[in-house]
Amino acid sequence: MAAVLRRGASFICLGSSQLLSGGCKHGRTCILPFFSSNNRNSSSSSKIKVDLDSSTGIAVVKFQNPPVNSMSLDFLTEFVISLEKLELDKSCRGVILTSAQPKIFSAGLDILEMYGKSPEHYAEFWKSVQDIWLKMYGYRKMTIAAINGFSPAGGCLVALSCDYRIMADNPRYRIGLNETQLGIVAPFWFKDTMVNTVGHRTAELSLQFGLMYSPSDALKIGLVDQLVPEENVLGTATETMTKWLAIPDHAREISKSMLRKPTVDRLLASRDADTKNFVNFVSRDSIQKSLGLYLTMLKERKE
Numbered sequence: 001m002a003a004v005l006r007r008g009a010s011f012i013c014l015g016s017s018q019l020l021s022g023g024c025k026h027g028r029t030c031i032l033p034f035f036s037s038n039n040r041n042s043s044s045s046s047k048i049k050v051d052l053d054s055s056t057g058i059a060v061v062k063f064q065n066p067p068v069n070s071m072s073l074d075f076l077t078e079f080v081i082s083l084e085k086l087e088l089d090k091s092c093r094g095v096i097l098t099s100a101q102p103k104i105f106s107a108g109l110d111i112l113e114m115y116g117k118s119p120e121h122y123a124e125f126w127k128s129v130q131d132i133w134l135k136m137y138g139y140r141k142m143t144i145a146a147i148n149g150f151s152p153a154g155g156c157l158v159a160l161s162c163d164y165r166i167m168a169d170n171p172r173y174r175i176g177l178n179e180t181q182l183g184i185v186a187p188f189w190f191k192d193t194m195v196n197t198v199g200h201r202t203a204e205l206s207l208q209f210g211l212m213y214s215p216s217d218a219l220k221i222g223l224v225d226q227l228v229p230e231e232n233v234l235g236t237a238t239e240t241m242t243k244w245l246a247i248p249d250h251a252r253e254i255s256k257s258m259l260r261k262p263t264v265d266r267l268l269a270s271r272d273a274d275t276k277n278f279v280n281f282v283s284r285d286s287i288q289k290s291l292g293l294y295l296t297m298l299k300e301r302k303e
């Protein structure tokens with residue numbers, strides 16, 4: 001296992017290194033108003049910052065969950081509420097996802113939510129992971145991932161669920177579904193999302209090895225669509241969004257739905273079974289041991 005983790009660490013690239021406020025009492029489905037000023041509406045809960053420019057129709061959603069934007073239950077809850085709110089807002093036509101943290105888009109799912117907790121907690125956490133993917137993969141509005149840093153596993157899934165991916169051309173960064181490196185398995189809908197993006201053979205290699213790709217390799221296999229200098233990631237995403245928004249919304253939306261609905265429907269048809277499968281899998285002693293070793297490895301490599 002230690003060897004696997006060491007090999008895993010080399011793929012990961014070892015660098016140096018509440019619910020929304022505003023009186024929401026009933027949890028995940030509540031929609032809060034934006035705070036308005038002129039044409040820009042912005043809201044900042046603790047982990048997600050939303051900035052909507054209603055003159056262009058473009059919203060920038062920034063992850064701000066230091067140090068590495070890991071996707072905890074709280075983070076996922078705020079994230080899905082922000083997307084729901086934007087989906088209902090007629091002045092928003094497109095959403096750009098990016099990170100407020102330097103060098104990290106997102107470190108993926110918060111491993112601490114899958115380690116040493118109760119089966120009930122695992123089930124609640126997993127449903128929130130399903131919720132965010134269902135929301136993103138079936139999102140009616142145009143989405144762009146402006147990937148300004150590392151993006152392993154769940155971070156990669158979020159990027160893959162967007163319509164277009166622009167990544168910072170920094171050779172130190174990595175992106176990919178590295179789950180097998182942790183001794184865990186990307187579920188079928190992670191796999192489907194990858195296959196739909198890079199094709200079956202590349203996904204076979206990618207998922208089994210848990211490969212993490214440099215930006216140039218990610219571009220070669222079609223995991224990302226465009227590389228730009230780090231300082232231009234958000235600007236290019238905004239320009240690209242403007243071009244996409246020249247397409248009539250209804251025509252683009254129907255085309256997107258035609259391509260993605262069968263994949264979304266597969267999970268919708270088996271959500272409970274998928275949750276049970278996750279809870280049984282992650283509760284196993286062997287999986288808990290793998291996750292514990294991985295967490296130790298993350299801490300020790302800093303020392």
Ligand SMILES: CC/C=C\CCC/C=C/C(=O)SCCNC(=O)CCNC(=O)[C@H](O)C(C)(C)COP(=O)(O)OP(=O)(O)OC[C@H]1O[C@@H](n2cnc3c(N)ncnc32)[C@H](O)[C@@H]1OP(=O)(O)O
Binds near residue numbers: 155299
């Ligand atoms: C049937 C289905 C079963 C299971 C399916 C589950 C699918 C799982 C999907 C996932 O997303 S699993 C998560 C995968 N993520 C990773 O492997 C990333 C791990 N992290 C890193 O590689 C690095 O942290 C980094 C993102 C490259 C950043 O490196 P940096 O050197 O800048 O930071 P550092 O490593 O020191 O981390 C700071 C701090 O954060 C903790 N950390 C990092 N990642 C996570 C995480 N994903 N979850 C929880 N915590 C994380 C790390 O331990 C450090 O903590 P510390 O300060 O207390 O030591």
